[in-house]
Amino acid sequence: MADLAINEATDASHGCSMTESELALDENVGTTNALCEWAIGLKFSDIPRPVLERVKHLILDGIACGLVGGHVPWSEQCADAIFDYEPPGYCNVIGYNEKLGPLAAAILNGAFIQATELDDYHSTAPLHSASVVLPALLAAAQCLSTGNGRGDQAKQKVVSGLDFLLAAVVGFETGPRAGLALGGAELLTRGWHSGAIFGCPAAALASARLLGLAPADAESAVGIACTQAGGLMAATYEGMVKRVQHAFAARAGLFGALLARNGYVGIRKVLERRYGGFLSMFSQGNGAVPPYDVRRVVDGLGERWEIFGIRVKLHACVGGCHGQVEALAQLQQAHPDRFEKEKLRHITSIRVGLSSPIFAHDGWEPFQRPLETTGAQMDAAYIGASQLVDGQVLLEQFADRNLNRDEVWDLVMKTSCYHDRHFDQPHFACGARVTIDFDDGFKVETILDQPRGYNPPITDEDIRRKYRTLTPSAVDDELRLQRIEDLILDLENVDDVSELIGLLALPTKNVL
Incomplete structure (x- = not known):
């Protein structure tokens, strides 16, 4: 071919x-x-x-x-x-x-x-x-x-x-x-x-x-x-x-x-x-x-x-910022005393280096407070601040009730993004360089070229785990969820997809 x-x-x-x-x-x-x-x-x-x-x-x-x-x-x-x-x-x-x-x-x-x-x-x-x-x-x-x-x-x-x-x-x-x-x-x-x-x-x-x-x-x-x-x-x-x-x-x-x-x-x-x-x-x-x-x-x-x-995404934000999220998580793990929630006020600056397309797409300075949910999930400064405050970037971080928190916005306003040519290399586009300064002169930096799921990719088992973790928030019926999973993972042997389509159409609930 x-x-x-x-x-x-x-x-x-x-x-x-x-x-x-x-x-x-x-x-x-x-x-x-x-x-x-x-x-x-x-x-x-x-x-x-x-x-x-x-x-x-x-x-x-x-x-x-x-x-x-x-x-x-x-x-x-x-x-x-x-x-x-x-x-x-x-x-x-x-x-x-x-x-x-x-x-x-x-x-x-x-x-x-x-x-x-x-x-x-x-x-x-x-x-x-x-x-x-x-x-x-x-x-x-x-x-x-x-x-x-x-x-x-x-x-x-x-x-x-x-x-x-x-x-x-x-x-x-x-x-x-x-x-x-x-x-x-x-x-x-x-x-x-x-x-x-x-x-x-x-x-x-x-x-x-x-x-x-x-x-x-x-x-x-x-x-x-x-x-x-x-x-x-x-x-x-x-x-x-x-x-x-x-x-x-x-x-x-x-x-x-x-x-x-x-x-x-x-x-x-x-x-x-x-x-x-x-x-x-x-x-x-x-x-x-x-x-x-x-x-x-x-x-x-x-x-x-x-x-x-x-x-396959493991964070509820734009894929280009997954490297940044995971770089911050590495710093939090390496320096737990520095990144305790009550000590985040000692951070004086956060610099985030991104590839050209991700800097253009997500490296913009927030122009209003609070951001709307769409903007928050697309803005590197807000995404990074959420990881620092909550230790995760999931749907909860972008619920309306969480979009205007002072502890998040203090870090948002200390964040600046820039284009780092290192990440313009093939397959590095979603990576990040993160540099953080503290008020006592302490400085940390880390580079993450590829977020999880690049090499090796997220496994099929990880995807099944994601499905089983996410969907109960929207669907109470465990048997329905299991049947949907079984039908999809055995599609080549399913005689008629109408059952699957019908199961998807049953009501779900608001996860936020």
Whole structure:
């Protein structure tokens, strides 16, 4: 598969030798088609067992986040608005009795998975894969099981767990590859919400695979999804819309697949087109030479799995600050007498060195007190102060009642962040250098290149433990939680995913 779109050293239309830079921008290389052919043709036997196991656990982690995130205050406000303005439909919503049409259901389910900053992230191509892929697939599955569509499409089709799992593999693999072709975190540095952009082709191809589209129709779906891509990272500072921007990508991808299913033709070659193409347009202004590399989309496809770059969060904040949190935890462990809560007032300054994209994304100075929950979970100074005061960065630290504590804000105001080029090295982007000065002249510093879960990754057992720790706060029924876990972890042997979808829709409660 790696040969499909990257090994042509000759321009097919001109017969002339091409430079590496020209190859990276070649719109005749057929990348979008090659990706779609792979996605639609993927077989169970093509996927190594470790990949399948990892994807099932990523699904479990995303579902845990959705169950916990469905009734936090900002999710309830989103749900109230959508239930007010969208008509009832046939698709379930996580944690609610009401049903919606597929596009509206995808919005809510995506917003719930991303609601608490506990969902996955990719370490080199930043996106939250579960909040993009799973909402699209849950809705697409119910389109099939309820027989919505025209002609032969109107026949009800049972969606097996294996069908769902293969489509999830497609989505989880596609998003990071689109992101890597755009330079990974570079898009984030320039202020785009990268995952809301990378996620569009991921949701489109996952949905197209589950809906049984032909490769040409899948390419239409990707084209329709990519022309809707967007997302502004100014959503970091305040408000609630940051929680729903990955859901916009889920909806865009699902919408593209549903239109293509009915014969609507989208943009061909959307990834590689030089004029108005996905990679061409979202790379403009980045200063790189070449500005994008279309070959990264399919390089090693089916042989090297970007799925293993998807990280699982252990802290309820932006993934880029996990290195900072863990660096502070190391200092607290190494110097327990210095970091006793009542002695934190003796700290005179905290300096935090971050990679370029994380400094741009999270190193900003707080401009108001208190921050709103979104801003607090995205601000390195507030996140670090919470770790110092509470010894943890979990949902409790961002509840409304905790956002204006004097002991936290004293440390926030003593914190300054800066760009440290050390962390611009590959795979160091979420690391941090932390330097702390005390009023008696004592100084401590530590460098943490990679937070937990990089090398080695968080284990599948850790993910199961996270699910079992998180979800009881939202669901009282232990048997329900166990059944959800059992179904997900045995997806390839599940005859019909309707039971799983129904279990997710039973009411949940507010964890805050």
